[in-house]
Amino acid sequence: MAKGMGGVPSPLPLSVTLLNYLCMKKQIMDGCTAATHIAFALSDVATIYPITPVASMGETAQKWGLQGRRNYDGMPMRVEELESELGAAGATHGALAAGSLATTFTNSQGLMLMLSNMYKMAGNRVPAVFHVGSRSLATHALSIFGDHSDIMAARSTGFAFLCSATVQETMDLALVAHLAAVEGSMPVCHFFDGWRTSNQMATIDVIDYERIWPLVNRKAIADFRARALNPEHPSLRGSAQNPDVYFQNAEASNKAYDAFPAIVQATMDRVAAVTGRRYSLFDYVGVPEPEVVVVSMGSGCEVIEQTAAQLNAEGYKVGQVKVRLFRPFSGKALCNAIPASAKTVVVLDRTKEAGADGEPLFKDVATALMVNGRGNVRVIGGRYGLSSKNFDPPMVKAVFDEGLSSAPKQFFTVGIDDDVTHLSLTVDKAFRLPAEGLTQAVFYGMGSDGTVGATKQAARIIGDTGGLYAQAYFTYSAKKSGGYTTSELRFSGHPIKAEYAISDADYVVCNKDTYVNRFRLVDRLRTGGTFVLNCKWTDDELAVKLPAALRKALAEKQVSFYVIDAEAIARKYGLGVRVNMVMETVFFHLSGIIDFETAVKALKEEVKAAYMHEGQAAVQANMQAIDAAVSALRKVEVPASWASGTESGSAKAEPAIAAVGIKLTAAEFFRKISKPCLRLEGDALPVSVFAADGAMPMGTTAFEKRRIAIDVPLWDATKCVECTHCSLVCAHAAIRPYLLTDSELAGAPEGFTSRKATGVDALKGLNFRIQVYAEDCTGCGSCVAVCPGHALSLQPIASQLPAQIPMLEFCEKKVAWKQPAVPRFTINGSQFHQPLLQFSGACAGCGETPYVKLLTQLFGERMLIANATGCSSIWGANYPSNAYCVRCTDGRGPAWGNSLFEDNAEYGYGMAVSCRQRRATLKEAMNECLFNPEVPDDIKNAMRKWIAGMEDVSISQEAGQELVALIEKTDEATRPEQFGVVLANADMLGKKSVWAIGGDGWAYDIGFAGLDHVLASGEDINILVMDTECYSNTGGQTSKATPLGAVTKYSVDGKRTFKKDLGRMMMTYGTVYVASVAFGANFQQTIDAFREAEAYPGPSIIIAYCPCINHGIRAGMGQSIIEERKAVEAGYWPIYRYNPMLSRQKLSPFIADDVAAEGLASPDGLPLAGNPTSAETADKTAAGEGPWVKVADEASMLTVDYPTTFVATMPAQPTADIVREATASCAATTSVKEASSKPSADSAAVAALFPLDSLNAFLNGEDRYADITLAAPQAAPRLRTALSQRTRLVYLILSGLTRLL
Secondary structure: OOOOOOOOOOOOOHHHHHHHHHOOEEEEEEHHHHHHHHHHHOOOEEEEOOOOOOOHHHHHHHHHHHOOOOOOOOOOOEEEEOOOHHHHHHHHHHHHHOOOOEEEEEOHHHHHHHHHHHHHHHHHOOOOEEEEEEOOOOOOOOOOOOOOHHHHHHOOOOOEEEEEOOHHHHHHHHHHHHHHHHHHOOOEEEEEEOOOOOOOEEEEEEOOHHHHHHHOOHHHHHHHHHOOOOOOOOOOOOOOOOOOOHHHHHHOOHHHHHHHHHHHHHHHHHHHHHHOOOOOOEEEEEOOOOOEEEEEOOOHHHHHHHHHHHHHHOOOOEEEEEEOEEEOOOHHHHHHHOOOOOOEEEEEEOOOOOOOOOOHHHHHHHHHHHHOOOOOOEEEEEEEOHHHOOOOHHHHHHHHHHHHOOOOOOEEEEOOEOOOOOOEOOOOOOOOOOOOOEEEEEEEEEOOOOHHHHHHHHHHHHHOOOOOEEEEEEEEOOOHHHOEEEEEEEEEOOOOOOOOOOOOEEEEEEOOHHHHHOOOOOOOEEEEEEEEEEOOOOHHHHHHHOOHHHHHHHHHOOOEEEEEOHHHHHHHOOOOOOOHHHHHHHHHHHHOOOOHHHHHHHHHHHHHHHHHHHOHHHHHHHHHHHHHHHHHOEEEOOOHHHHHOOOOOOOOOOOOOOOOOOOHHHHHHHHHHHHHHHOOOHHHOEHHHOOOOOOOOOOHHHHOOOOOOOEEEEEOOOOOOOOOHHHHHOOOOOEEEEEEOHHHHHOOOOOOOOEEOOOOHHHOOOEEEEEEOOOOOOOOOHHHHHOOOOOEEEEEHHHHHHHHHHHHHHHHHHOOOOOOOOOOOOHHHHHOOOOOEOOOOOOOOOOOHHHHHHHHHHHHHHEEEEEOOOHHHHHHEEOOEEOEOOOOOOOOOOEEEOOOOOOHHHHHHHHHHHHHHHHHHHHHHHHHHHOOOOOOHHHHHHHHHHHHOOOOHHHHHHHHHHHHHHHHOOOOOOOOHHHHHHHHOHHHOOOOEEEEEEEHHHHHHHOHHHHHHHHHOOOOOEEEEEEOOOEOOOOOEOOOOOOOOOOEEOEOOOOOOOOOOHHHHHHOOOOOEEEEEOOOOOHHHHHHHHHHHHHOOOOEEEEEEOOOHHHOEOOOHHHHHHHHHHHHHOOOOOOEEEOHHHHHHOOOOEEEOOOOOOOOEOOOOOEOOOOOOHHHHHHHHHOOEOOEOOOOOOOOOOOOOOOHHHHHHOOOOOOHHHHHHHHHHHHHOOOHHHHHHOOOOOOHHHHHHOOHHHHHHHHHOEHHHHOHHHHOOOOHHHHHHHHHHHHHHHHHHHHHHHHHO
């Protein structure tokens, strides 16, 4: 029986417990939902900011409120999204100060931003409750996965900390947290393991609200509100104190902390009376007289408990103590929970406190034992499970064995191979726990194919079936929609307590055929299990396509092997890559866990709920796929010959790797680190292979060759017009132009096609080819969508690989890289420069990567990139994949760094300041040399040349190289010390281009204050905002970039405020270069904006429209470039440039740009509307303006001609009426209601240019807008009208700027 605070059992009346238990509702849910269920019931307000993996909690609560759910006070909990976690914590504090019970949901870096306010809340003794899905902190690298690093960093704030180990406990102890916070006037942080508990689905007993209400201490709530700030009974809190009283006042809360453990225990007892589930501050589980006791908290407790039970059955004498209340830490209660027989206590910490002599929980336990007279007990400590590292029974056995040894390690690690400091324990991987009555399945899928969603559906269907319990857990690659996913599903007739990865599955599914060459798919399958593969291969082809190791395992394990061409079914019914319904149906058919007809019926109900918003056609298509699944399933008889394990035919375990342009270090890194990680074998890597600072070499993605596309483009040379649009728009740099000499072409492989290059003289005599990187392509089809000559078509990847792989190898190894004298800042010219961002982990058709890839083609060899945490930091640099690479000609390329989410502008600013300071040091050293008579004249002349041109890209680089060469020829022994300064800083001689890049969540919200400060500073720095109009990385939550009427997470019934106009805000400084671009609308305008921004001698910001998978583009992400054009044509997204340098030439600094004409480029590679005309004159005038230097071989960076369309439709003058009405409407319009009731400022010309039908057509093509008709049907027309008026108003204001400024 569990021991309580004092070690005395506290049984509950059986009749009460059983009655309440029988009244519980069994339901499957994840930990986030379990915590939200309680938070909603007992909170008035939740102020939040989305962060992985708890971002769903606020959204779930908001939906419940709209559905009619009510809290303890008969009201829906109000959910408010703030601009950052700092803001969320401040708002939580403010709500509490004013008398509302308030909560928030966060973790990791978000919790760190809340620390200051947590101290304040604790000091004010307000009953806040934070629900934290505990997560790693960013140190040598960002990690979004789970451990207790964040909790340990916050443990001194004065909050109480209460820990849950399972989904069931998360609901139960969340209730304890809220009730105890009110009872004890104490802020409580209720935490549970991120991912393992927060996102794991499990069948639990839900506590009904009607059973919660009697537990609420309404008097305590009334007392809390009586203390709230209110002018009816005013009070003051938060004063400033001096040294004479601060110390004493800090000690005044001691009694409250001393009393709180008893309050928590009493609350646990009251909750137990309702639920029948008994908890204590510290719960002991194990034999009555153990020799070794393990102390831990979090999800690892369940693994330890299960393993200890098995070991005790084998003759061990061990037990464990589960820590529930971590702060205030009751040492007496802990010692009472540890049996007196214990000789050794092993403390497991899921954190690492670098430089400390022991981890936090270890020190707490060791101190408690010493202080409470148990100093004779040996205490050792270990680290485990950092960043969601799997913690399984073999590891637990190793921990108990270490505790039982006569000379255990004082400190150890478990679960890794530490071959550096040799702290790791040896683990017997063959050890297993019995799995009687437990069925286990593993599903390998690809992001966006629906595998995770299907597993969740299956878990719900099984978990909500009477007599069955289910558990589902998911792991994801960071490679967005094209990355792998692994879904684990367990089900049983009793509650499931296995909080670790499945090792002996009964059923394994592979939904992507290329994974057979990547993962060891049946290593986790038990002997006699079932393996299902989605592929189109015949039996004969299987013998060739499957690697020998897989064939051998299938034979040796006597596996029941099935195949199905789910992709063909999905294609037939228009489901794209979504094979989820097919494979889920097959699972129910083969597993037999529940009646198949019942399962199909439930599955179809799930389909209706999931796809109804896409229309009846989408629902029907999924229904047809379900019905077609079983008949398409084929069983494969595994030949006995497969057990021989020899390769057959042309099968290859690994694809060939071309390493052109990649340093050997990158190849070694791939072999030693990337390859095992990409095979899901990274857990076995030893410590010694890693760089201590987390660095990795450039260009590692070139080795991956993921082969994730279903179809890839095929180029027809006869139809090509050599526009290079395909290369320009490719999100992954997987299609590129090559120029070949006749001699190079003579050595081409059979079938290699090309055409004579046309256009400018520089291309004459060369041959032109578009080369597809078929193994790296994601198959989005963007290139096909934009090809004006229809020279590209999508073909099945299997038909293309045999020919395209040798052709690409020939291009990379035998064709010299050429940069012809085509102006670099043109469409064609940019594409003849090597992309230094390639094969990233972005979604297929990503709207962000084309911009960054283009940046690297324009400036990559001299770029420093500060990247805000978010989508772009993950698709660009998720270990071990580095998509940024170097030029094959000289090894130069972008230097990339990430600090945090909120500080990216300042991080980039620091880079810019550093570059300026270091280059100033060079200049100072050279100036000193100019007055030194011993310095040779040739070196002085080189120095003068560099000083005069240090801000010019070409001159600074060329003069710098010349200077270094001259200095290196001098005698090292007699050189002036200034020469040493020059040589030591030679890598700063060339002018650098500093860019801070990130998404709208950073720029508009959490990082806006820093961004605003940096742009106001005058520093020469460039900012690129990739505006997806939502928080893309966390799943599509509302940001201040989200437009009116968009249905997003936290705006489930449509956003009711207008989008923040960041561009116009920054224009008010008058010293900031500002541009708004949409790549697909006007390629050349985007290129011009990049060039102008980079050349501008001060701060610049470019706001780029980026379609995102979260938008739900109904035509598919392969149409994202087209979607950008539609957005501009509809007036939804204005494109413009604001260039303060033009004011010096008495020209308007504002340029209103337009959608480019069809065709977009002339044969000479220059933009049709951008050939130097009047802009050339402007260039010459600007040549004397510092760094604004005319580059003779490049197109103009300045365009002052108004596009023809705008000239025709623009009012002849921005009349006083228009300006006055636009200004007044802009200032006065603060809500949808006001916007729709005010007189419109539209002129007939504007209405004709942007008709409402055109805007509606664009909006109806995206789920985020189309869904408003379902989410808020009455408000939808009003929101649409207001949005239309807003777009026209913005257009009028912007067009007026062309005349006024």
